[in-house]
Amino acid sequence: MKKSSTRLLAFAGILVVVVVIALYRLGFFSGESEKNKIAEAEPAAAKAPARGNSSGPLPVSAMLIQPTSVIDFISVNGSTEPDEEVTVSSEVPGKVLKILFKEGTRVSRGTPLVKLDDTELQAQRERLVVQQNLNQKIAERLQALYEREGVSLQEYEVAKAEVEKVKAEISLIDAQLDKRTIRAPFSGVLGLRMVSEGSYLSPGTPIVNLVSINPIDIQFAVPEKYSSAVGPGTEVTFRLDGSAKDFKAKVIAAEPVIDAATRTFLLKATAPNPNGSILPGAFANVTVNLQEFTSSIMVPTEAVIPELGGKKVFVARGGIAQPVEVETGIRQEASIQVISGLAAGDTLITSGILQLRAGSPVDINLGTD
Numbered sequence: 001m002k003k004s005s006t007r008l009l010a011f012a013g014i015l016v017v018v019v020v021i022a023l024y025r026l027g028f029f030s031g032e033s034e035k036n037k038i039a040e041a042e043p044a045a046a047k048a049p050a051r052g053n054s055s056g057p058l059p060v061s062a063m064l065i066q067p068t069s070v071i072d073f074i075s076v077n078g079s080t081e082p083d084e085e086v087t088v089s090s091e092v093p094g095k096v097l098k099i100l101f102k103e104g105t106r107v108s109r110g111t112p113l114v115k116l117d118d119t120e121l122q123a124q125r126e127r128l129v130v131q132q133n134l135n136q137k138i139a140e141r142l143q144a145l146y147e148r149e150g151v152s153l154q155e156y157e158v159a160k161a162e163v164e165k166v167k168a169e170i171s172l173i174d175a176q177l178d179k180r181t182i183r184a185p186f187s188g189v190l191g192l193r194m195v196s197e198g199s200y201l202s203p204g205t206p207i208v209n210l211v212s213i214n215p216i217d218i219q220f221a222v223p224e225k226y227s228s229a230v231g232p233g234t235e236v237t238f239r240l241d242g243s244a245k246d247f248k249a250k251v252i253a254a255e256p257v258i259d260a261a262t263r264t265f266l267l268k269a270t271a272p273n274p275n276g277s278i279l280p281g282a283f284a285n286v287t288v289n290l291q292e293f294t295s296s297i298m299v300p301t302e303a304v305i306p307e308l309g310g311k312k313v314f315v316a317r318g319g320i321a322q323p324v325e326v327e328t329g330i331r332q333e334a335s336i337q338v339i340s341g342l343a344a345g346d347t348l349i350t351s352g353i354l355q356l357r358a359g360s361p362v363d364i365n366l367g368t369d
Contacts, residue, residue, distance in 0.1 A: 058362050062348060069293065070330070072289075072293070074287075075288075078220030078283075080240075080281060085211045087207075089207055090179075095117045095201070101193070101208070102190075103190060108187045110183050110184060128170045186210070190210055192208070221262065227258060230288055240278065240283070240284055247278065300336075312325050313326055314356050315342070315347055316349055316362055319362060321359070326338050
């Protein structure tokens with residue numbers, strides 16, 4: 001009986017010790033456990049964003065879709081060419097007697113440029129004129145005698161033939177004299193002269209370059225796939241290197257074959273050049289208009305997102321971003337044509353596209369482009 005009481009007291013003491021230790025650890029006596037829990041909870045609460053206010057509408061730029069007129073075009077390199085160009089030279093040999101032109105001046109067709117020495121030809125012509133007058137008188141006398149049967153018909157015809165022969169020789173001398181004056185074959189602008197007075201010219205010796213630059217020609221080539229879309233009558237514009245002015249031209253001719261080496265189609269256009277401001281040999285950037293779309297939707301290139309098997313854009317509807325599949329057409333420098341998927345009045349999102357998802361709330365800033 002005494003041993004049982006002792007055991008009960010020992011068991012009660014152990015139980016009390018265990019309970020005290022447990023309460024101490026729980027901070028029942030010092031309150032540290034609750035304070036630590038509060039201290040640990042406060043930084044966590046500060047770091048965690050409040051639900052409901054963590055992700056507001058994403059600010060984006062957008063544009064209102066409006067159909068517009070668009071021209072499909074290509075830009076190619078070309079060069080200006082004179083409408084006519086020739087190196088003036090002499091057909092016959094001779095010494096330069098006089099130079100009749102000034103370098104760099106504009107001349108008309110037929111203007112004398114160089115006079116060659118024609119002294120010998122002039123002397124021959126004078127001799128033939130005297131011979132012609134004499135033969136004419138002889139023929140007239142024989143004609144009168146023939147009419148009175150004083151001479152035979154043969155004698156009269158021989159005298160008459162001599163007159164015609166001298167006339168032909170005079171015509172030949174006149175043609176040779178005419179070639180001693182070298183004239184401009186067409187109206188144009190002269191270059192720098194390559195001969196001096198007293199020079200002896202052989203046939204074909206260059207004298208001066210003559211070019212006609214009004215109108216001015218433009219030669220350019222387009223890829224072969226456009227050969228059926230461009231031809232005589234096509235309107236083009238071109239811009240010279242270092243100039244911001246656009247000039248208009250019209251295609252007048254085309255090569256009948258495609259260049260097998262470059263796979264390009266060579267064309268020639270012509271443009272008015274009344275004041276001569278466009279010089280031959282200049283680099284030209286040529287714009288060829290292929291097709292005009294009177295009502296087309298054009299969007300910024302960066303607004304279109306390529307995907308596997310298609311393309312899409314984001315539109316804003318009721319403050320929510322929605323993806324729309326689109327089909328595109330012609331591409332220009334900073335914009336692309338949308339053939340299907342968008343309609344007039346749609347609000348196209350143009351910025352922040354990579355952050356958007358279907359159903360994302362957006363704060364729209366409507367721009368003009």
